[in-house]
Amino acid sequence: MLETVAFYALAATAVGAALLMISRRNAVYSAVFLVICLCAVAGLYVMLNAQFLAAVQVIVYAGAIMVLFLFVIMLLRADSPAEGLETLSFQRIFGFVFTVILLFQVGAFMKTAAPGAPAGGMSQEALAASNTEMVGELLFTRYLYTFELVSILLLGAIVGAVVLAKRKL
Amino acid sequence: MNAVGLNSYLFLAFVLFLVGVMGVLTRRNALIIFMSVELMLNAVNLTLVAFARFLHSLDGQIFVFFVMTVAAAEVAVGLAIIIGIYRRSETVNVDEINLMKW
Numbered sequence: 001m002l003e004t005v006a007f008y009a010l011a012a013t014a015v016g017a018a019l020l021m022i023s024r025r026n027a028v029y030s031a032v033f034l035v036i037c038l039c040a041v042a043g044l045y046v047m048l049n050a051q052f053l054a055a056v057q058v059i060v061y062a063g064a065i066m067v068l069f070l071f072v073i074m075l076l077r078a079d080s081p082a083e084g085l086e087t088l089s090f091q092r093i094f095g096f097v098f099t100v101i102l103l104f105q106v107g108a109f110m111k112t113a114a115p116g117a118p119a120g121g122m123s124q125e126a127l128a129a130s131n132t133e134m135v136g137e138l139l140f141t142r143y144l145y146t147f148e149l150v151s152i153l154l155l156g157a158i159v160g161a162v163v164l165a166k167r168k169l
Numbered sequence: 170m171n172a173v174g175l176n177s178y179l180f181l182a183f184v185l186f187l188v189g190v191m192g193v194l195t196r197r198n199a200l201i202i203f204m205s206v207e208l209m210l211n212a213v214n215l216t217l218v219a220f221a222r223f224l225h226s227l228d229g230q231i232f233v234f235f236v237m238t239v240a241a242a243e244v245a246v247g248l249a250i251i252i253g254i255y256r257r258s259e260t261v262n263v264d265e266i267n268l269m270k271w
Contacts, residue, residue: 001172001233003172003173004172004173007172007173007177009196011177011181013176014181014185015181015184015185015188017187018185018188018208019188019189021192021201021204021205021208022188022189022191022192022195022196022201022205023178023186027198027200030200030201030204031204034204034207037185037208037211038211039175041211041214041215042186044178044181044191044215044218045215045218047173048178048218048219048221048222049222050218050221050222050230050233052230053218053230053233053234053237056234056237057237059198060237060241061207061211064191064241065207065240065241065244068244068245068248069203069204069244069248070202070240070250072248072252074201075252076200076251076252076255076261079270083235091195092195094194095191095195096191096195098190098194099187099190099191099194101186102187102190106183107183110176110179110183130201131230134227135227135230135234138227138231139231139234139252140226143231146235150238150239153238153239153242154238154241154242156242157241157245157246158245159244160245160249161246161249164246164248164249164252164253165198165249165252165253167256
């Protein structure tokens with residue numbers, strides 16, 4: 001009962017904040033509503049026994065990434081509505097039409113493809129016991145090479161961002 | 170054991186993804202388009218975590234961890250590109266950025 005109420009509250013918060021995010025004219029408001037949406041999704045992660053990912057979501061997404069977004073919005077003065085002239089007419093209508101088409105396509109797929117029986121190897125108690133510990137263990141054993149590769153990717157991203165954003169090297 | 174089933178989570182993730190698609194298709198501010206892409210990534214992450222929970226496996230959570238890392242790298246490089254575009258053409262409206270248009 002409590003779980004159902006929590007799910008619907010978090011779902012309504014996430015969808016409402018997402019809708020407000022794409023409809024605000026001021027980009028700063030959009031960023032704030034996206035933070036609310038990401039925090040609601042973090043709450044859903046906690047309900048799904050993914051406490052580690054919930055913490056990462058709040059710290060990395062709602063914290064670091066959105067602060068970066070807000071910095072750039074204020075740096076570029078992009079918060080003022082600069083969407084006055086529409087070079088492509090009917091764009092909004094086309095956007096809605098294509099979204100509705102996607103809605104029906106995926107909706108039809110979800111109706112036919114029911115997910116099969118649970119097939120994983122771990123018991124529910126073991127999964128719920130210490131999420132962070134088990135994620136860490138898996139990350140440093142089975143997915144060790146992927147983990148190292150991702151660190152190289154992050155290094156590349158750091159170098160790329162500095163090279164792109166610097167006026168003169 | 171669960172009051173809320175897998176389908177509820179999948180449907181919620183689908184709705185969030187649709188909102189992201191609508192944001193990309195209807196907005197002209199490059200930064201808001203970028204935020205909508207982040208929203209779509211989050212919707213997919215939610216499906217991965219839900220599947221990991223209901224299939225009794227942790228691999229989905231590892232995937233989400235890597236998706237978050239790639240998203241962070243993407244945001245850093247993408248925002249640097251947007252800053253570069255703004256420096257060149259003084260706008261973040263994607264309709265006015267048509268240098269490479271034939």
